[in-house]
Amino acid sequence: MAQPIIEFKHVAKQYDDTVVLKSVDLEIEAGKFYTLLGPSGSGKTTILRLIAGFLEASSGDILFEGERINDVPAEKRRVNTVFQNYALFPNMNVFENVAFGMSIKGKPKNEIKAKVAEMLELVKLGGYEDREISELSGGQQQRVAIARALANDPEVLLLDEPLSALDYKLRKDMQYELREIQKRLGITFIFVTHDQEEALAMSDWIFVTNEGEIVQNGTPVDIYDEPINHFVADFIGESNIVPGVMREDYLVSFAGKEFENVDGGMRPNEQVEVVLRPEDLxxxxxxxxxxxxxxxxxxxxxxxxxxxxxxxxxxxxxxxxxxxxxxxxxxxxxFDPEDIHIMRLNESEEDFDARLEQYDDSEEDEEGADEQ
Amino acid sequence: MDNKPKKWSYIYLVFVFILMYAPIFYLIFYSFNKGDYMNGFDGFSLRHYQDMFADTRLMEILVNTFIVALLSSVLATLIGTFGALGIYNTKHRTTKNLLLSLNNVLMVSPDVIVGASFLIFFTMIGMSLGFGSVVLSHIAFSIPIVVLMVLPRLNEMNPALIDAARDLGASNYQVLSRVVLPYAWPGILAGFFMAITYSLDDFAVTFFVTGNGFSTLSVEIYSRARQGIDLSINALSALMFLLSLLLVIVYYFISNYSVKSSKKKRGGAAGMVVHQ
Structure with a gap:
């Protein structure tokens, strides 16, 4: 496997007595669209600000391309941020805002001009150079903020709930556009949101956070179809969650009846939770x-x-x-047997993954045996 | 029917303004008097103005007053702005409130006390009273005013702007010069003009710390008024009134310009920023 571009090793963050992040481990690969998804106060923005360098980790290591960057200040990190409320400089126009990073670095004037034009074209605001920030709509300000961050050629673009202030229709459009920009530039995006729909629609990989921990990570389909626990099942999409008992592999009992299903690897008669999605019923x-x-x-x-x-x-x-x-x-x-998803109580993510792999393998073996 | 309360508030407003401006206009009116007293207008004349301009001591004091005002307000603006930045950047809440309170106490404490304490201080350290002591004391009482003008502007600023600037590679100095100071500029300007007016009309503090041979207008007018009313003082008052009017107009245009320039003229300025 290629070296991850960003890696967290047991990273924790606390203010005095308040723990906001408990020992988080994560790996970010280059060129993908990642989403940190969780309710407010779950630690997702803290993770983002740790990557950007606005916060210092209380303990643990943050690695960028294998090198520890805990002590590297924000201005020296090769990541750029799109802020929730855009944070455009009100005393500068669109051109100056987008050019800010490059003018700080002292790039030649014509190079800056060309790059600003290119970036504004990318976010579909070509020709807006001379506009004032106060003349722009919320959606346009959002685009300028994206152009300003991308003009710095970051390796990783961090987006802190950038679409939350936009109306529904505009938000949908921006989701597609962001995804398109990410594919076109091929750089890593780390997107923070509390909107599960947004996360499912845009991401290659989702980290679900809750109470300062990453509770599950996986592709949108994995997380939707195989939520690890009650919280994830409830937070991502609509769910019917009922208590049940796993009689044996592939047989579960709930609502007073027994049903055939496709989950296994649990103790006989183990207490479990059963998830059925409303659209599967x-x-x-x-x-x-x-x-x-x-x-x-x-x-x-x-x-x-x-x-x-x-x-x-x-x-x-x-x-x-x-x-x-x-x-x-x-x-x-x-409902069909494969619509039933079983969640064990208090199962860790590692155990969960191991169990899934184990019975996936055994299924494949059986299929293999059938073919012979 | 609806107009009635509005009409009354109008009348009230006009009344208050007349009350406030009448003494000033009375003073100015008699500066054009031919006679020597303010108890009867004998006809129009500019002779008191002639007297005033012929009085070299008075003219020297006028110039001194403006030098003190400009010098002290420039320095106070500089120090006060950084003071405001310091208070703004103080993370600890109690310390922040303490600093702010200390600043406000200086604002509200009576000028007489401030003046007396400066006098004691200057004599204690053996500093001779004169231009230096006046400028220093003016700087001292102007700083809290500047802080009070700049700080609200800083508090208004979205703190994410600082993060954004750092994120884009700006050093601490660049964050300050490119983002924070331009944003706080209207507040700084207001603080500067407030400091000028406070310095120009200060009497109490100056009265304590002027030594022999150095004087500002307010002190000089006071000492002359004690010896009997001279209408050249009226002429001087008229002049000062015009100057302060000019100051207000200048402030109005500068603050208006900075709002407008961020609206329209920035297209041309874009190249300038890049050039740096």
Whole structure:
């Protein structure tokens, strides 16, 4: 494997008695789009500011291309930041803002001019050089902030919730554009957000943070399909989480019934949590369902109906359906074995990965045996 | 119906302004008097102005006053701005409040006390009273004013601007010269002009620390007024009034210019910044 561009080794951060980051390890590879995802106060911005050099780690090592950079000041690090509230210099116009980093470095005038024009073109603001910051809309200021950071040719671009102040439509557009810019330039992006939809749409790799720790990391699909614990399942997307018991491999019991599933590697009769995503559930006729539920409520969401229902054990179920349901009606709930995801209680990320690998392997072996 | 309260507030405002400006205009009016007293206008004449300009001692004092004002306010602005930066950068909250309170105490403490303490201080260290002691004491009482003008402007600044500048490679000095000082400039300017006006009209402190042979206008006018009213003082007051009016206008245009220049003229200035 190539050497990671940024590496955290047991990095912790605390203010007096308040611990904001507990021993974080992470590796960032060059050229990918990473997202730090978590609720406010989970430590994601702290991680970003540690990389940028605005904060000093209380303990642990931060490595950049294999070299320890804990003591390198922010202005000497080859990373640049796009700030949450843009932080454009109000006493300078667009050109001066974008040129700031280069003029500090004393680059020749014509080189700066060409680079500024190129960067503004990249963020689709060509010809805006002479505009004042106060004349720009929020979205345009955002673009200037991105151009200003990229004009410094950083190895890593850090983005601190840059889209949170934009309206929904603009945010969506910027998501695509950021992704496109990242692919075009081929540099590493580290994006901080509390918006799980944004994280899933943009990232190659997601770190989910909570209470000063990285609770899970993986591709968007992995994290959505195989959440490690209650927090991740609940935070990423909508989830139905019900208590259950793992009878044996590939057989789980919940809501008073036993169901075939695809998870294994647990002790027999182990207490677990069962996750079913609302979009994986189908409402069918009462006799065709694996569970029987009573419809409580529904709300129209444009592209689907969100229906809440409860089963006979009083577990709540959320279902996303394209067709409306009748409130108070009894319906069947249908799902496939692979829609069921099992979470062990208090499982560490390492154990979780090891277990997934183990039974993935055994499945492959079985398939191999079938073929022979 | 709606107009009524508005009309009353208008009348009130006009009344207050008349009350405040009437003595000044009364003084100016009689500076053009032909006679020697303010108890009857005998006709228009500029002879008091002639007297005033012929009085070399008075003219010398006028020049002195302005030298003291300019010198002390420039230095006080310099020191006060860095003081404000110091307070702004103080992380510890109690220390910050303590520094700010110490600054404010200097603002509110009576001039007589400040003047007397300076007198004691200067005599104790054996410094001769005169131009030096006046300038020093003016600098001292102007610093808190500058701090009070600059600090709110700094507090208004988005602290992420400093992070952003450092992120883009600026050293501490460059952060200060390129981002913080330009941002605080209107506050610094206001502090400078406030310091000038405070220095120009200070009487109490100056009265204590002027020695023999050196005097500023306010002290001189006071000592002359004690000997009997001379209408050349009226002429001087008229002149001072015009000068302060000019000062206000200059301040107005400078502060307006700095707002406008950041709106329009920056296109041309862009090359300048890059050039540095």
């Amino acid at each position: 189908d409402l069918v006729a009462e006799e065709d369902g694996k569970l029987v539920v009573t419809i409580d409520d529904q709300s129209f969401r444009g592209d689907y109906y969100e229906i809440t229902a409860h089963d006979d054990d009083q577990n709540e179920w959320q279902v996303q359906a394209t067709n409306p349901a009748v409130i108070g009606e009894r319906r069947g709930l249908y």
